[in-house]
Amino acid sequence: MLLFIVFCPIVAAILIMAGAPARKTALLASGSTFVMTLLAFALFERWQGGFHHVSSFTISADWRLNFAVGLDGLSLIMVLLAVIVTLAAVWFTGEIDKYENAFYACLLLISGGAIGAFASLDLFFFYAFHELALIPTFLLIGIWGSGNRSAAAWKITIYLALGSFVLLIGLILLYQSVPVASRSFDIRALQAAAVAGQIGPEAQRHIYLLLLIGFGVLVSLFPFHTWAPEAYASAPAPAAMLHAGVLKKFGLYGLLRLAIPLLPDGARHWTGLLMVLLLGNIIYIGLATIGQKRLDWMLGYSSVMHMGYIFLGIASANILGVTGAATLIFAHGLSIALLFGLAGEIRKRTGTLVFDELGGLAKVMPFAGLAFGLGAFAAVGLPGFANFAAEVMVFFGAFQNGWEMERFHIFQIATVLGLWGVVISAVYMLRAYRKVFMGTLPERFRGWNNLVDLRLSLHVPVTLLVGALLWFGFFPQSFVRIVAPAFRTYFSANAQP
């Protein structure tokens, strides 16, 4: 079943390149992977620890290199995120003026790469699947992008290539840090080695720093973030949905999957650095977001900013914070995909995303206005949406950390400052909503007959995204119950969520 979920998008992409009808095949592939993943989600036996649906093929016995996939709670929800956003992105894709087949193939390759990376139990394929998405991203932005697409495409590709090679060095070091007899690319074997204390504290520090920089570039951690807003502003809407919603989360998933269980000493050593950088994400980028004059740039910056909360959850290193981080990855992925999708629809109708040229769109596009409002509320973290539950867990988890001293510690300071970020995001999100949807329709739009609401078929992906956000907002327990066991083994000493 898992093999089907991993390879269905890739096979569909190849079929589309070979000439299969593009949109139908893509919808069929993403729809069927969605159904299969829901099935896996429903049947998930959370009370059994470890990985499920494992299948493994030997690639090189000498190197202990296998192609191995499997799901635990964490990877299951990441795959679920990927398939939901893929389905929505494919659905949101409108008419493509050139190379239609290649467009859908690229989308599905990104999706397949992300799903493969989340499901991989092997370091090598974990890395390779993510890189599979690199060239399609380059092509999507370069061929079908808007604005200064060429520069944006170069920037994202070179940034990500550099980041991933730093990451590769870190992964090779990780592989070599284990004694020769137990060297393996298998994540489970590495975890066993880490539990046995075979990864020395000094090696952990080096590796953690390399992984933090490598993954950090991929996730747009503060000083390495400049590729993100530009790329998302230039990318066609479905590509931005997939990249900001899913692919970017690979770096965070990697930190949760590798850094937390394998390198606890390294994580502790670099906590101070990570705190400073993530506050850069929350405060500095947050303020930069307020200053944006275009909707797409603002959304790009806001997605960089929200990474800061997820890093805070990861840095808190207790089960509450880490579970919150995982939940926030999921919630943010859905909400940013929704917002980018709607921004793309607005651009298609008005031809501009500059705030000062827009206004009053809620009158002509009431459904889009409602959906955008819900997405913006979710992104701000209003109660009732999954983001709220996640942010609460992150803040509580982070505040709890190091509290036994009964005085303010770096975690408490960071949490307090981070809370101000919620205010900042409320400022820019609500301001954007007012500028785009409220007020009066600008004079020049009068009489434009293409200024109509979303077609009825587009209500489906919107409902899907909003529904998932609301479901996990009202019933976060259905989510936490699946994710938390994946972490429980590493934080057995900590409190239960």
Place this chain on the structure above:
Amino acid sequence: MIPPPSLEIAVLVLGMVILMLEAFAERIDKRILAFATIGALIAVLIGTWFLAPSPAQEQATGFWSFYTADPLSIFFKRFALLTTILVLIMMIDYAPVVLASIPSTKKQTGLGEFFAIPIFTCAGLMYLVSAIDFIFIFVSLELVTISFYVLVSFTRHNPATLEAGVKYLVLSALSTAFLVYGITWIFGVTGQTNLQRITAALANPEIERGPALFGMVLVLVALGFKIAAVPFQIWVPDVYQGAPTPVTAYLSVGSKAAGFVVLLRVLRPFLMLPQMERLIVLIALLTLLYGNLAALPQSNLKRLLAYSSIAHAGYLLIGVACFDGPAVTFYLVAYLLMTLLSFAVLVIVAQQTGEEISDFDGLAKRSPFLAFAMLIAMASLAGVPLTAGFFGKFFIFYAAIAQRQTALVVVGVITVACGFYYYLKVVRAMYWQPAAKVDNISVNVLSRLAMSALIVAIVWLGIYPAPILEALRR
């Protein structure tokens, strides 16, 4: 079972037969000669799987003290044969350019030699990878080099080609002189030319190491010229750009691979000297930086590939500095596949529009197949995972990290990022620049087959590298 040297003899005989046919059978279509050669070389390639084992190197005497058929050499004999076959396929596509540049009253003048000379180069390469004696290394290297003199300047009515030919001739002769001089120094110190015996002689603590080291440095100069390592790379861009494209491909794959095999062999006796390792690390660093940085502003694809070939020599030298033979070999295999694929596309496109990167504008519309082939080649050269090029870099970096060569790793990572820029420049031209011409480009069946095979091999080895690793271990 076939005794090992008979393969080389078969290839030499084949070359002479083709030359005779070229001279006396004037009526036939000369391309038949190329097809016949390809068929015969495939037969020889199959023959490499049925070789009789050769005596062990330690107690070898007579002919076997010059020549070995160890697994490494057999592997690279296949490598040389495969390269030659693919280059010949490219040459068939290139034939119109050769004919146009040689004015003559007779039909197809000169085409026969164009197909025949690579056979001799191939024989030279096959001898070279088997050579375990400095004299034999020298002789077979000359066989390769002299046949390249002819090939590089084959379309000699083109001034750029003539310039390339002269440059290659002069600098190559100079490097040969360095090689001989280096060999005499080593011989003077150790009294031996056989590599095995030199190792034994150098292990003797009474021997003077300084002069031997000096001799080795001179040999390194000559080999540095062959593999295009900085600071012996000056000839590369001009010669690569001026030479006929299939010859450039041959030069950048065959000549380089042979150079690395010889380098691995001759360095072995000198490994106990720490100065040697430091020297190679330095050369590797310079080569990486020069090749990658100089490639950034290039606008001519052939010249770009020349600089890229210098850059890849840098990655290979990382492997040499860590003395990881399998990593170097795997990288060379990946390099063969992706370089030949990109040159194969270049040969076809260059005849339609030109060799500039801007001549590739809109190739995706004109020929989706060629554009896709080039996309795979460029992705692999840049080192995108799930292509052979990535595994090559992976093994090289793995070796460097295991040996804690921090400088090499840091510079290597930075230069990889440079590589993404200049390789993807070609992808950008093909996919999102508007096309200058709109006609379709036709590709003949044989080339299409060869390119498809290369694409499949690149992706296959990028997912499942075990076959090559297995072949190397035996």
